[in-house]
Amino acid sequence: MFSSIGWGEIVVLLAAGLIILGPERLPGAVSWTMQSIRKVRDYATGASGQLRDEMGTDFDQFREPIKQINELRQMTPKGIVTKHLLGGDSSSIDDLGRSVRETLDFDGTAASTPRAVAEPEGPDLSKLGSADAPAPPSKVKRTHDFTDWDAT
DSSP states (O other): OOTTOOHHHHHHHHHHHHHHHOTTTHHHHHHHHHHHHHHHHHHHHHHHHHHHHHHTHHHHHHHHHHHHHHHHHTOSHHHHHHHHTSTTOOHHHHHHHHHHHHHBOTTSSBSSOOOOOOOOOSOOGGGSOTTTSOOOOOOOOOOSOTTOTTOO
């Protein structure tokens, strides 16, 4: 339920609660909050159980199309490769993507030092006047991260 809240946020909430409520009322507020969360969870579990009991086999008939739709949602290129070639284990694809991201800079160029390139033969443009020299080509940064395997 609270999987998106980290320990840092919990510490900040406790510190704010300690400042706002004070040390004498904070334990009571925490216990009241926990009881309320348990009641809401029990109500939700009871409602879904009651719905399942009343619907009977009709509930399973509604579940099957939803299950098929969820399977279709997972049919991305990465999902297909993972399911059929790797048996559902996507860790090797994730490792490959991570290593590609580490090897490339943010703008998509190689992170390693460039290899020496042979100078082209022809007139030396550095000796010409600045008006005669062509402007260097501008670099266009890529906005799409091509290491994202799910981008379709």
